[in-house]
Amino acid sequence: EAAVTQSPRNKVAVTGGKVTLSCNQTNNHNNMYWYRQDTGHGLRLIHYSYGAGSTEKGDIPDGYKASRPSQENFSLILELATPSQTSVYFCASGEPGQDTQYFGPGTRLLVL
Amino acid sequence: GDSVTQTEGPVTVSESESLIINCTYSATSIAYPNLFWYVRYPGEGLQLLLKVITAGQKGSSRGFEATYNKETTSFHLQKASVQESDSAVYYCALGRTGGNNKLTFGQGTVLSVIP
Numbered sequence: 001e002a003a004v005t006q007s008p009r010n011k012v013a014v015t016g017g018k019v020t021l022s023c024n025q026t027n028n029h030n031n032m033y034w035y036r037q038d039t040g041h042g043l044r045l046i047h048y049s050y051g052a053g054s055t056e057k058g059d060i061p062d063g064y065k066a067s068r069p070s071q072e073n074f075s076l077i078l079e080l081a082t083p084s085q086t087s088v089y090f091c092a093s094g095e096p097g098q099d100t101q102y103f104g105p106g107t108r109l110l111v112l
Numbered sequence: 113g114d115s116v117t118q119t120e121g122p123v124t125v126s127e128s129e130s131l132i133i134n135c136t137y138s139a140t141s142i143a144y145p146n147l148f149w150y151v152r153y154p155g156e157g158l159q160l161l162l163k164v165i166t167a168g169q170k171g172s173s174r175g176f177e178a179t180y181n182k183e184t185t186s187f188h189l190q191k192a193s194v195q196e197s198d199s200a201v202y203y204c205a206l207g208r209t210g211g212n213n214k215l216t217f218g219q220g221t222v223l224s225v226i227p
Contacts, residue, residue, distance in 0.1 A: 004157065031213060042116060042203065042217030043158075058214075090157065099146055099207035101215060103157035 003027045004104040006091050012110045019078040021107050023091030031094045032074040033101060034058070034066060036087040043090060049074055050096070081111045114139050118204045118218035125194050126226050133189040133221050135178075135204035145206040147180050147187040148215070152201045161189075161202070199225045 004025045013019045025032065030051045035043040045058030047066035055066040063085060065077040078085055088108050092101040118135045125131050139145040149161040149171075162171035167182035178189045187204060204218040 035217075037220070040219055042205075042219045043215075044217075045214060048214075092158075094213055096213070099213040099215065100148075100160055100163065101213070103150075103152075103159065105155065105157040 004091060004093055004102050006089075006104040006107050008107060009105065010108045012112065013078075013081045014112055015082060017081050019081045019085075019109065019111075021076040021078075021089055021091075021109070023074045023076075023104055024072050025074075025091075025093040025102070025104075026072065027093050027102055028071065029093035029095050029102070030071070031096060032068065033092040033094070034064075034074070034076045035090045035092065036060070036085075037090060037106075038087050046076065046089075083111045085109065086111045114141055114145070114206060114216040116204050116206055116216055116218035118202075119221045121201075121220070121222035122224055123221055124224045124226060127196055128193045131189075131191045131194045131198075131223070133202055133204075133223070135187045135189065135218060137185050137187065137204070137206050137216075139185075139206055142206070142208045144182070145208055147178070148203075148205040148207065149176070149178055149187075149189050150203040150205060150217075152203070152220075154200070158203060194223075194225045196225045196227045199223055 033048045034046045049068040067075045091104040094101040146165045150158040151161045162173040164171040164180040170179040207215040
């Protein structure tokens with residue numbers, strides 16, 4: 001039974017539109033992460049959270065916002081989507097003090 | 113900053129042949145990083161394959177092995193005899209315990225095993 005799920009799995013958006021990617025975890029982990037992965041690049045950290053109500057900027061936060069309304073849910077928000085945000089997005093969870101992270105299956109986003 | 117470089121893919125290997133995927137790292141902010149190999153099978157999320165936190169130690173899982181070499185700053189992934197089911201994307205990563213537990217990933221290596 002998958003402990004980290006993401007929705008939608010695939011999304012096509014228009015330039016300038018708003019996109020929300022959702023992540024849910026049943027691991028009861030405090031930390032959650034959003035990454036993107038592009039061909040030729042490793043996973044790059046966009047935003048992360050230490051717990052409900054907390055969001056922190058990662059390495060590439062520009063153009064993205066995050067929301068952590070509860071322990072289980074962590075959303076990534078693209079207020080004005082651009083074609084450069086076409087990518088595969090991964091959500092992960094982990095425990096403080098433990099660097100092993102547990103990943104969702106990914107969301108493939110295409111911005112036209 | 114920290115960085116991880118791994119074998120450019122795609123890598124194609126015949127079943128039962130041996131495999132090595134190279135990984136080297138640069139850890140400017142961490143004296144002794146923890147080193148990981150993650151694997152992503154088609155349609156699934158990344159999952160931890162193996163992890164080593166002590167220099168000189170070897171980790172192993174599912175027939176794969178990797179040794180933490182601090183002198184050469186390497187963490188190469190090896191398997192003596194691959195199977196078709198090993199076809200996946202493999203990611204080398206470094207991290208540290210504490211703080212935000214951030215991981216720095218390599219670009220991933222696509223492995224295709226031909227039956």
